[in-house]
Each structure stands twice: as structure tokens, then as C-alpha cells.
Amino acid sequence: MVVVVGKDMTTGRFARTFAYINLDDINDASPNFEIEENEEVRTKVSSFARGSKHKRENIQESVNDENIQLMTKQLGEIASAIKKINEDKIIPSHLFGEVMSIERFDEESLSNTFDYLMEHKQQAKAFLAKTKNLKKTKLEKFIQS
Known part of the structure; x- marks a missing residue:
């Protein structure tokens, strides 16, 4: 089994692919790995990736919320300034x-x-x-x- 990891440059996310390849013809003396160890490693990698992704999403949402709050405050100030200008304006x-x-x-x-x-x-x-x-x-x- 082979694990292929690649980064998608457009979304910034990582993709994982698990595939079985036939290596019997290439190297007969390859060491035997126990299936339990491979599953254990795969579980650790996938849980790490999920946790990391979740943290990045939370940080990104927090930054977006702060930006939205800042823009809302600034738009309110702009609206108040325009209203004051219109009130003071004599046609x-x-x-x-x-x-x-x-x-x-x-x-x-x-x-x-x-x-x-x-x-x-x-x-x-x-x-x-x-x-x-x-x-x-x-x-x-x-x-x-």
C-alpha cells in the first residue's frame, strides 16, 4: 500500500490517496509490515490532519468575523458622516x-x-x-x- 499526499495550490488543502501497488515483481526481499501498525499510523495522520484543519478553519472564521465587525463599524461611521453632511447642506x-x-x-x-x-x-x-x-x-x- 502507498500513501500519496499532495497539496492543492488553488484551495490550499492537502489531498491523501491510498492505493495498492504490486511490488512483488520489483523486490521480493521487502520487509513485512504488520497491518495493525499501518492502520495505527494512518489513524494518527488522519486525526492530526483533521484537528489541524479544524483549527485553521476556526482561526479563519475568527479573522473573518473580526473583519466583518470592523467593516460594519466603518460603514456605520461613513453613513453617519453622510447623514450629517446632508443635514448641514443647504440646496x-x-x-x-x-x-x-x-x-x-x-x-x-x-x-x-x-x-x-x-x-x-x-x-x-x-x-x-x-x-x-x-x-x-x-x-x-x-x-x-
Whole structure:
């Protein structure tokens, strides 16, 4: 009996093959091995390979779990940053439309108000959050000052 062991380079695993070959023609004086010894050796080799493989799989799973946890944390941080950017962002075309939609004011005054609000983001956010009547009141105070 011959044991052939080879490493599969694509998967990184070892393959074992047991085969019987006829050696009677080659060497008649070969020593006799007892079957029990061969089985004992084979059992030790196969149990060692299984244990080693199991340990490698556990280590690999542990590394994969750590990588997944790290990526999850980083994706959460990215999502939070994007959300904060979007909350802080004022869309100029939307602000311009809101300012220009207020009646009783000339276009130049509304344009100056828009320019002021674009320079002062906090004031622009507050302006966008107000109702139509409050926006008119705010514009009156701004234009009079």
C-alpha cells in the first residue's frame, strides 16, 4: 500500500490517496509490515490532519468575523458622516425658490436676502424651517435694517 499526499495550490488543502501497488515483481526481499501498525499510523495522520484543519478553519472564521465587525463599524461611521453632511447642506436652488416666492418685496431686496442667507448657513436653515408668515416678518426686518 502507498500513501500519496499532495497539496492543492488553488484551495490550499492537502489531498491523501491510498492505493495498492504490486511490488512483488520489483523486490521480493521487502520487509513485512504488520497491518495493525499501518492502520495505527494512518489513524494518527488522519486525526492530526483533521484537528489541524479544524483549527485553521476556526482561526479563519475568527479573522473573518473580526473583519466583518470592523467593516460594519466603518460603514456605520461613513453613513453617519453622510447623514450629517446632508443635514448641514443647504440646496441653493431650494433656498432661492423659497426666498423669491415671498410676495410684497421687490426682486432686488429678495436677491440681497438670498445672498445674505447663503453666506450665513444657520440663518438660512432657520429661514427654511419657518412658515410663510414668519418668513415675511423676517424679510421685513432684514430689509428695514
